[in-house]
Amino acid sequence: MKRISIDPITRLEGHGKIDIFLDDQGDVANCYLQIPELRGFEKFCEGRQVEDLPNLTQRICGVCPEAHHMAGTKALDAVFRVDPPPAAKKLRELLYSVFCATDHTTHFYALGGPDFVVGPTAPKAERNILGVINKVGMEIAGKVLKMRRDGHAIIKMMGGRAIHPNWGVPGGVSRGINEEQRKEIEQLGRDAIEFAKFSLQLFADVVLKNTEYVELIKSDAYTHQVYNMGTVDANNHVNFYDGKIRVVGPDGKERFKYDAKDYRDYVAERVEPWSYLKFPYLKKVGWKGFVDGVESGVYRATPLSRLNAADGMATPLANAEYQRFYDTLGGKPVQPTLATHWARLIEILYATENWVRLATDPEVTSKDYRVLPTETPTEGVGCVEAPRGTLTHHYVTDERGIVKKVNLIVGTTNNNAPICMSVKKAAQGLIKKGKVTEGLLNMVEMAFRAYDPCFGCATHSLPGQMPLEVRLRDPQGNVLDRLTQYMG
């Protein structure tokens, strides 16, 4: 393979742009995914009161504001060295469970699911949420809409605003819930469990009973031997809100388990000359490039990796599905990227069960939902499992609580390297000797859609579509071909 010279021309901005470099034989040498990144957030935060950060950081991402709000709030607990009372922790986890269930629902029905429910080879125009309705039935539209609306209503009720909760404070939350609200949240949670069960049954009927689909999921073209990261509770069960971060190797064995505050001992961020994005990797394993294997520090932080990094789910129905997942896909760890869709549904079931568990806990209506911080602020790390992966907020302040430094590792960023690898692997099977097989875009799109990547944090402009552009380049970087497809 010719050495690829990367010049500033290849350091391109854009959204969903994939550059595929071919070697002299016309086969795939490398793939680079370009994702836009908003600039200057750290500078924007410097000099502000640290208490503002959970409200500011949630605006950097239009998809998961609640995740940023929660990670930011936990970072404030650490900055002020204050431990919230049990009721506050339960309320936070309750809101967060509702958010995760709602967010995952959108991905499965609007984005990831259509590839399977409608079919990976179905015409593009049919592979969307309307195609799912056409295939499954009109009633699904009402169910999905109810799930989203119920989730948003609870977040508004608890968080105080329809958009961007104004709720998390160091040492707790700014308001609690009363018995009437608790009952409503519980009832909607019971509906949500039924919805999650329905969704898993749909997946079982449409995907798992179709041998072709199961083979596609398990196929080598969509499989990587990488490390898996996720947050676990004291029993090594998946937890979205709190716990230790656990990393298992490609063999499924635990390699690292640490507190979020120590993340810099375990995760390093690599800068590549062709991208503005950072590529996190496991520091103690080391960076060996965009490659699989036990020697490579590349890891995934996704719904799939969370299941792989845990020993089970904390709730009974989700745990039964967890066991079925591994029985069906051949034991741990499950590494095929497309299995992430199933993992995401299992997480919806877990989130809804956890929602009801917390909504029926007598302590959530307690008035003891905040302790006032008394310590001098210094530095703190807050971490949650965002729908797209482990989310880390790290703030440093002066003694007045004025922000001196901010570092964030957002969900999708964890997966930058494996997304590039997945795209490359999908492309390798479809480009031979310079010839592009029809369906390249679909297959490439499926490869990275499984990660539910969050492009263009917060910058959305007029509601339109997300274009995916694939450019084929020769070893010198000249563009040979350009393919565009609109997702959604």
Next chain:
Amino acid sequence: MPSKYPATGKTLIIGLGNPIVADDSVGLRVAAELRSLLTGRPDVDVTEDYWGGLRLMERMIGYDRAIVIDAIRTGAPPGTIHHLTTASVPTQKSASAHDVNLPTALAFGRRAGVHLPADEDVRLIGIEADDLINFSDECTPAVTAAIPHAVQEVLQQLDSMLEGQKP
């Protein structure tokens, strides 16, 4: 089956944007101006949100008409005001991989049985942006200067839409 979300006969004016990303906030700023101008109008609600697609569709439930105000980038001079319909939304820097486009979202909502404005009763006012990538509390000068014009355009659009409803 009667809809759980019946028609209100009202018009929704909604500004979209991110308040801390330079010109991306322009839709929110226009909506803020309109909120004070339209106070006391029982037939019009002015609100804001940060996201298109399904979320925007859900905000429109129950309304007969909607006017969406947002930043846009087409290559025109910054501050240029564009009038668009759901069918003419350009597919530029927009939404995300985590959502569907507005026409698809509206079609989905109708199949779910909720009342939504007809596609032709959804108007989009786009304000050409200059900076959509830097965090800032302010819009760029050309976009700031366009805010009062955009406010007037929305008011005219509102009048013309309501005019069309009269017998």
